[in-house]
Amino acid sequence: MRYPEPLQKGGTIGFIAPSFGCAIEPYESRFKNALKIFVEMGYKTYLGPNCYEASGIGISSTPENCGDELNSVMIESGLFASSEYDKSDVIITCGGGELMVEVVPYIDFDAIKRSKPKWYMGYSDNTNYTFLSNILADTAAIYGPCAPAFGREPWHESVSDAFKLISGEIDEVSGYGLWEKDEAKVETSQESEKENDQEIDQKNEQEEITEPDPLESYNVNTKTELKYLLPNSGNEILSGNNPEIRAEFSGRLLGGCVDILTLLCGTRYDKVDEFLDRYKDDGIVWFLECCDLDPLSMRRAFWQLREAGWFRTAKGFLIGRPLHFEEEMFGADQYNAVTSILGDMGVPIVMDTDIGHLPPMMPIVSGALGDIKASGNEIKIKYLFE
Secondary structure, three states, rough: EOOOOOOOOOOEEEOOOOOOOOOOOHHHHHHHHHHHHHHHOEEEEOOOOOOOOOOOOOOOOOOHHHHHHHHHHHHHOOOOOOOOOOHOOEEEOOOOOOOHOOHHHOHHHHHHHOOOOOOOEEOOHHHHHHHHHHHHHOEEEOOOOOHHHHHOEEEHHHHHHHHHOOOOOOEEEEEEOOOOOOOEEEEEOHHHHHHHHHHHHHHHHOOEEEEOOEEEEOOOOEEEEEEOOOOOOOOEEEEEEOOOOEEEEEEEEEEEEEEHHHHOOOOOOOOOOHHHHHOOOOOOEEEOOOEEEEEHHHHHHHHHHHHHOOOEEEEEEEOOOOOOOOOOOOEEEEEEEHHHHHHHHHEEEEEOOOOOOOHHHHHEEEEOEEEEEOOOOOOEEEEEEO
16 A cells, blocks of 8 residues: 655645535635635645536536546646646545546546555545545545635644644544534524513524534534444444443555445446455455435445445444434434444444544545544544555
8 A cells, every 4th residue: 555745844735626616605715714724834735727616517627627637636747747746745625526426537547556646635525536546546545524624713623633644743533522413503592682571581592593604613512422333242233322332453444435435336446356355464444424325225335335245354344424314214224224234244333433424524544554442432543554
């Protein structure tokens, strides 16, 4: 596995939009503020041509343009070489999106594998790159926040961790204890103070939902409760509220957004079998999270990947909170969607981790070796760059 050099003080942070660009609110305001913050920190910035684009369908521009933009910053020689290459020391993407899978045929992974590795960070639709970078180019990438997250102030610890990771300042991350179940804030109506005395009591009881300032930090408001299915626990899902519950395992980290992984499965880009053989001595710790998938779709997706043989060397699973949190459909929920399909593999499964679309998210070095220690509602991942 190849690991890029960390971002140095005063270096250049590059931004591209192979999925959505920062063309609408609140992402545009957050992105512009992120650029301001990075410059104030002493870094230079480079913006690819699609950063503010919204002319594409489900992505910033055409698939060809998005592929060219990505290749131009990730390849140091050959057809897509450009004078801009050396201007970007690391790449943070502008956002996730819907149809980056259509960009994949225009990404030159062979040339990327021959080039000096460069950190690429993004999540969700960016699985199309972070996952395939591991599989096709043996190059690590970071499944972590996109650029607009760095424009929210103050930085949540998870955002700071992502920047420290890409800067080489840390080699481990931990869960954060609280997460954002609902970004909108509930506030007591202030107008009640202006009403007559007979209405004050009633008005003070009312609450209104207010949209948060787009530059405010995450509204973490819900206590983390990890869920476990352990090899010795039978079919019982255990709660992390019991501090005696623990799981320790290690392996090479691989995964991303399940919505995207199922699209890649079975295509010409599906070289997972060869990857598993190359790293068979390590085994795989799969980190997986779902965006648009409801519980039934989740269950079908995990079944598909299992039957495709992707999990044959699994050492354990880290399952992020799904965006469709606590939904139930025909008896399927976010837990049995996982445990009924993967539970008989005899490896630890830790669910509702800080990975994915409900912030905060631990930045994951996809492709690195990871030592995972989970105890109660706490989890820590130590990265080994081997």
